[in-house]
Amino acid sequence: MTLQTLNIGKANLEIFSATLMELAEKDRNILAVTSDSRGSGKLVPFGVKFPDQLVEVGIAEQNLVGVAAGLASAGKKVFAVSPACFLTTRSLEQIKNDVAYSNQPVTLVGISAGVSYGALGSTHHSLHDVAVLRAINNIRIVIPADNFETREAILAASESNKPIYLKFGKKAMPNLPRTQEKFEIGKASTICEGDDIAFIACGETVAPAYEAARILEGRGIGAEVISMHTINPLDKEAIIRIATKCKAVITVEEHCVNGGLGEACASLLMQEKLFIPFKIVGFPDEETITGSQTEIFNYYGISGEGLCQSALKLLDM
Amino acid sequence: MMQKYTDLELQVKSVNYRKSLLKYIKMANTGHTGGSLSCTDILNVLYNDVLNVSPEKFSDKNRDRYIQSKGHSVESLYVVLADQGFFPESDLETICKFQSKYVGHPTRKVNGIEFNTGALGHGLSISAGIALAAKKDNVDYKVYTLLGDGELAEGSNWEAAMMAAHYKLDNLVAILDHNTLQISGRNRDVCSPYPIDEKFEAFGWSVISVDGNSIPELREVFKKIPSEHEKPTLIIANTVKGKGVSFMEDVAKWHHGVPSDEQYALAMNELDHQYEKLISM
Ligand SMILES: Cc1ncc(C[n+]2csc(CCOP(=O)(O)OP(=O)(O)O)c2C)c(N)n1
Numbered sequence A: 001m002t003l004q005t006l007n008i009g010k011a012n013l014e015i016f017s018a019t020l021m022e023l024a025e026k027d028r029n030i031l032a033v034t035s036d037s038r039g040s041g042k043l044v045p046f047g048v049k050f051p052d053q054l055v056e057v058g059i060a061e062q063n064l065v066g067v068a069a070g071l072a073s074a075g076k077k078v079f080a081v082s083p084a085c086f087l088t089t090r091s092l093e094q095i096k097n098d099v100a101y102s103n104q105p106v107t108l109v110g111i112s113a114g115v116s117y118g119a120l121g122s123t124h125h126s127l128h129d130v131a132v133l134r135a136i137n138n139i140r141i142v143i144p145a146d147n148f149e150t151r152e153a154i155l156a157a158s159e160s161n162k163p164i165y166l167k168f169g170k171k172a173m174p175n176l177p178r179t180q181e182k183f184e185i186g187k188a189s190t191i192c193e194g195d196d197i198a199f200i201a202c203g204e205t206v207a208p209a210y211e212a213a214r215i216l217e218g219r220g221i222g223a224e225v226i227s228m229h230t231i232n233p234l235d236k237e238a239i240i241r242i243a244t245k246c247k248a249v250i251t252v253e254e255h256c257v258n259g260g261l262g263e264a265c266a267s268l269l270m271q272e273k274l275f276i277p278f279k280i281v282g283f284p285d286e287e288t289i290t291g292s293q294t295e296i297f298n299y300y301g302i303s304g305e306g307l308c309q310s311a312l313k314l315l316d317m
Numbered sequence B: 001m002m003q004k005y006t007d008l009e010l011q012v013k014s015v016n017y018r019k020s021l022l023k024y025i026k027m028a029n030t031g032h033t034g035g036s037l038s039c040t041d042i043l044n045v046l047y048n049d050v051l052n053v054s055p056e057k058f059s060d061k062n063r064d065r066y067i068q069s070k071g072h073s074v075e076s077l078y079v080v081l082a083d084q085g086f087f088p089e090s091d092l093e094t095i096c097k098f099q100s101k102y103v104g105h106p107t108r109k110v111n112g113i114e115f116n117t118g119a120l121g122h123g124l125s126i127s128a129g130i131a132l133a134a135k136k137d138n139v140d141y142k143v144y145t146l147l148g149d150g151e152l153a154e155g156s157n158w159e160a161a162m163m164a165a166h167y168k169l170d171n172l173v174a175i176l177d178h179n180t181l182q183i184s185g186r187n188r189d190v191c192s193p194y195p196i197d198e199k200f201e202a203f204g205w206s207v208i209s210v211d212g213n214s215i216p217e218l219r220e221v222f223k224k225i226p227s228e229h230e231k232p233t234l235i236i237a238n239t240v241k242g243k244g245v246s247f248m249e250d251v252a253k254w255h256h257g258v259p260s261d262e263q264y265a266l267a268m269n270e271l272d273h274q275y276e277k278l279i280s281m
């Protein structure tokens, strides 16, 4: 069985905008704040339907986050929406001081994340955001894998009174299976079970990890796939459980290998004295090549076949 | 100084640039169409009439610098650089393709490009830095940068504007591609930047307005710089987004957008007519 047999859903971005519409209808305090990004955020219909609930600040991401923090402090439920590359780079000080340190319940929504804008070059890639935000206290980092997790994450964010960063891309995602139809920030989801090797993945890399697991299954190798949708706080229990059960662990992320999910897992495993074969699959510290998201994923081995090869190598097979 | 080209010759070049950039956007199946068409005449006059740069002079420390702050309009820049001989135009068939160095925003991997841009609101600071270096070294090159009107919302522009006036950078020229549109619509409806002229004047700049799609007017204006002693200059170039293709003109959705086969044929046809009209003059 390959991914073709999974049902292809919508882009997580579309689920985000549809869910925000629903929420805004019920709660007039929900605001979307945009920086000439309503089109990219699929929020044009939102702006038409709820003109009073969309705040446009112009192409000014620092202002976007500062204004969002101010609105939140005055009781608004704020979703600040901008391409992840600008949101987490240009506005980093506003995120650190005005949102995280000041503990304002802003939901920062990084759209077209990772290499979704693959051909547009490094200015438009966000492969650093997890690393920088992990080093900032008091901000949760959530990277949903599919439509289900996206919707749940948006709902959870709307009910939360703490800062949160959500990110996703713009490509249609397959609807993944999971052992439990349940979502909780900070609790990893099991996509499929296996005892030989585990893939701990997040966001749009969970689907290729699942594809790799299916290929491995065909070869008699049991692979577990975990959607580690929350990078901060990390689900330590899940990681320890998997590393105890499986012979090897591979982490997969649409992020630089420095400072992301992989290093977070490695640090935990070392400190728990769980010394098992381990590999981080992500973007090396080099100027990222350009092309479509899929082309770039394939190049860096973030594909069913590529991850299957990484697994066989790690298992010495 | 003798001019290399007549106005008519440059007007013909603009039509050809527009045709080429549409061709490569169509081939890449992606691109920032409207803004590339609006600034074509500006880039044309800069590279063919104003800038003291060429492939031979590109490593000369005293060359003029051009920094494209509105990096997304990279297609017009690539086409003009190819015409200047920085690289073969056929290279542009790979724009935005896998591993091509012709990325969707300006990159120094491409010969002729001074700075990597694409995140808005960086070009004016970078240009002010280069202009300041010229003052320190007592050399007389000028630094030109192209800004978008939507881009003016980035606060960094105003930080740079203040500093450039403070350091009396009269070798700095910012050109505003004033096409009155950004992605979400009219600048004045999205988050108004107006009045732009008075703001820059209050920051200590010399401000000139010009028809940014008129070759003769642009040529005249660049001759007058610096128009005021010890002041940086802002040229407000009033342009039409999507200029040259009737159905793209002044329509926000053509900010990015690839013409269908039919639209492409129509656009090329319109540009061919413009060409024929010019050469029969
Ligand atoms: C920092 C940053 N924020 C957002 C964007 C996305 N973006 C690219 S072009 C654009 C609109 C630019 O409008 P304008 O400056 O008026 O350019 P033009 O009309 O000349 O194309 C936006 C928001 C970006 N490239 N950089």
Ligand SMILES: [Mg+2]
Residues within 6 Å of the ligand: B148, B149, B150, B177, B178, B179, B180, B181, B182
């Ligand atoms: Mg504009």
